[in-house]
Amino acid sequence: MNRIDQRFSELKQQGRKALIPYITAGDPAPQYTVGFMHALVDAGADVIELGVPFSDPMADGPVIQKACERALKQGTRLVDLMQMVKEFRQTDTTTPVVLMGYLNPIERIGYENFADQAASVGVDGVLIVDMPPEEADEIGPLLKSRDLAAIFLVAPTTSNERAATICAHGEGYLYYVSLKGVTGAATLNAEDVAEHLAPLRGMTDLPLCVGFGIRDGVTAAEVAKVADGVIVGSALVNRIAESLDAPETIAGQLKSVLAEMRTAMDA
Amino acid sequence: MTASETAPNTVLKTKFSDLTRMPDARGHFGPYGGRFVSETLSFALEELEKTYFSLRDDPDFQAEFDYDLAHYVGRPSPLYHAKRWSESLGGAQIWLKREDLNHTGAHKVNNTIGQALLAKKTGKPRIIAETGAGQHGVASATVAARLGLECDIYMGAEDVQRQKLNVYRMRLLGARVIPVESGTRTLKDAMNEALRDWVTNVDNTFYIIGTVAGPHPYPLLVRDFNAVVGREARRQSLEQIGRLPDALIACVGGGSNALGLFYPFVEDDDVAMYGVEAGGDGVETGRHAAPLASNAPHGVLHGNRTYLMSDEAGQVSDTHSISAGLDYPGVGPEHALWKDVGRVKYVVANDNEVLEAFRELTHMEGIMPALESAHALAHAKVLAPTMRPDQHIVVNLSGRGDKDIMTVAKIDGIEF
Numbered sequence A: 001m002n003r004i005d006q007r008f009s010e011l012k013q014q015g016r017k018a019l020i021p022y023i024t025a026g027d028p029a030p031q032y033t034v035g036f037m038h039a040l041v042d043a044g045a046d047v048i049e050l051g052v053p054f055s056d057p058m059a060d061g062p063v064i065q066k067a068c069e070r071a072l073k074q075g076t077r078l079v080d081l082m083q084m085v086k087e088f089r090q091t092d093t094t095t096p097v098v099l100m101g102y103l104n105p106i107e108r109i110g111y112e113n114f115a116d117q118a119a120s121v122g123v124d125g126v127l128i129v130d131m132p133p134e135e136a137d138e139i140g141p142l143l144k145s146r147d148l149a150a151i152f153l154v155a156p157t158t159s160n161e162r163a164a165t166i167c168a169h170g171e172g173y174l175y176y177v178s179l180k181g182v183t184g185a186a187t188l189n190a191e192d193v194a195e196h197l198a199p200l201r202g203m204t205d206l207p208l209c210v211g212f213g214i215r216d217g218v219t220a221a222e223v224a225k226v227a228d229g230v231i232v233g234s235a236l237v238n239r240i241a242e243s244l245d246a247p248e249t250i251a252g253q254l255k256s257v258l259a260e261m262r263t264a265m266d267a
Numbered sequence B: 001m002t003a004s005e006t007a008p009n010t011v012l013k014t015k016f017s018d019l020t021r022m023p024d025a026r027g028h029f030g031p032y033g034g035r036f037v038s039e040t041l042s043f044a045l046e047e048l049e050k051t052y053f054s055l056r057d058d059p060d061f062q063a064e065f066d067y068d069l070a071h072y073v074g075r076p077s078p079l080y081h082a083k084r085w086s087e088s089l090g091g092a093q094i095w096l097k098r099e100d101l102n103h104t105g106a107h108k109v110n111n112t113i114g115q116a117l118l119a120k121k122t123g124k125p126r127i128i129a130e131t132g133a134g135q136h137g138v139a140s141a142t143v144a145a146r147l148g149l150e151c152d153i154y155m156g157a158e159d160v161q162r163q164k165l166n167v168y169r170m171r172l173l174g175a176r177v178i179p180v181e182s183g184t185r186t187l188k189d190a191m192n193e194a195l196r197d198w199v200t201n202v203d204n205t206f207y208i209i210g211t212v213a214g215p216h217p218y219p220l221l222v223r224d225f226n227a228v229v230g231r232e233a234r235r236q237s238l239e240q241i242g243r244l245p246d247a248l249i250a251c252v253g254g255g256s257n258a259l260g261l262f263y264p265f266v267e268d269d270d271v272a273m274y275g276v277e278a279g280g281d282g283v284e285t286g287r288h289a290a291p292l293a294s295n296a297p298h299g300v301l302h303g304n305r306t307y308l309m310s311d312e313a314g315q316v317s318d319t320h321s322i323s324a325g326l327d328y329p330g331v332g333p334e335h336a337l338w339k340d341v342g343r344v345k346y347v348v349a350n351d352n353e354v355l356e357a358f359r360e361l362t363h364m365e366g367i368m369p370a371l372e373s374a375h376a377l378a379h380a381k382v383l384a385p386t387m388r389p390d391q392h393i394v395v396n397l398s399g400r401g402d403k404d405i406m407t408v409a410k411i412d413g414i415e416f
């Protein structure tokens, strides 16, 4: 069983909700990333989304844009992410890792090569922001045959018809984008989210996880009441941005931000 | 040289006549194009596609479009025989398709008029646009002013510097110009930021993309709206030359003025076509903006798959061109297909050749071209002398050069 499915089935038995942190790999420099991943697991992460830095992150707000710029300045490439996951797996064989990013770096190294490498280092899922299911004909089977979950987004603007298609293609979990906007925008409305999740429940058994706009324990707990998982990105990446002159303190800070959310969600 | 002779070892089985049936239902031009966007925008693009297809063959919509082109833009634009320049080059006769004479000074307005009509039909009160040279921004601000729509224009901070005149023109027209500081601070970054705005304000905002790139249906509708250029040029050639021209030349940034001119000739196998990309300091230096001519790898950016300048890790490359309007690492997906099937030959003109052509046309014909258009002229300078005086080349003079006076003055060491 894929680690993602395994993790969600454990959480379901325990009656808990998934906490899914996102960080951009290579930010502020590649040597920190694996340490951050372990720190996030220590603080209660159930799944880790590892961002693939891209020169043109069109769906991201300024916080993650700058993270991409820092990571790219340090020369972080997709092949380096593979090494990070490999290193992470030496001591953590159970926490699912999802690569999240844009299509072009994957196009460039080739779909099959990408899928081979990802599977061999212990990646569990792939979320390509600018690849809706309609454009996934080619890469989809390559991921599936290697037991890599293809994770798709659903947005507030997604029609029921489209949502049904996305549910049919999706694996691992469904990533519900809580608001119209880019990552790091401020105005998540939990009632609104609940309203949009309801019809999705009728279409799929996939866990429904919610991202965009979750910044602290309060918003995390609110969303955890209506969703199966909570995805948090910019709130963490912000901590990295604020501590560039003291990178050795970052892991501890990420831990405390995430632990606060964990506590609030489990209360 | 006929077009079929220019076909390299053609990989695809696409016949030239098939090219008129592109894109397919999902917006693909062979392996290119498509709709690679984050989910939030899928709905808006489906809606736009529906709106456009419901109006595309609607005689009332077409009549409204034609009326605006005639009375607001000033079409048809002349096809001008540049006799003195042709003679001095000593070869083929050069004819200039005078898009520089359009209202706002470039071909860009053909598309913004069309998209503004779509915006009006969808009832959205706000438009946004990206711009490089500022021509598309000016054309968008112009139609916004005319329709009373709110208008925000995204422009790379570097382009804001080099196209100050157009920035002020947009502001006079009532638009807000938002300088984009991220990335390389040029056209591609302006497009990123416009997409971010659109994703946030998709309910009340219509995004007017300025070239034949972006997600489906933009490459299709921008091509359709600009095809008036080629339809006129075809008719005018028959009237003024007495037959079709032997060759067409247009500059290629995203590729809208080139497709506009080429598309109505695509099945005329004897009409050779040349798309001229920005050679910058020379393709061999890496400082250029010529994804097709340099055989860049395939990639995905701004919603479509195409030839895309990127490094080995898939990060989009910095580009360089003297002209802001061509300073873009990708190219419209239809051009990518036309390259593969050999219908168009894609070449480059370097910055120094472009300046020379700019000066030459200004001196010899009294027409000051946009630096973008001067790329097409630079290739005419190369091609014409290889042809006979009874042969004919139509060059798309896509825009006028007023906006570039500061750039040229700076090169001449003149400060105002």
Ligand SMILES: Cc1ncc(COP(=O)(O)O)c(C=O)c1O
Pocket (backbone or CB within 6 Å): B106, B107, B108, B132, B133, B134, B135, B136, B210, B211, B212, B251, B252, B253, B254, B255, B256, B257, B258, B324, B325, B326, B370, B372, B373, B398, B399, B400
């Ligand atoms: C006068 C002129 N020509 C050409 C272009 C390049 O665009 P395209 O390749 O879409 O025609 C521009 C873009 O700003 C322009 O202003």
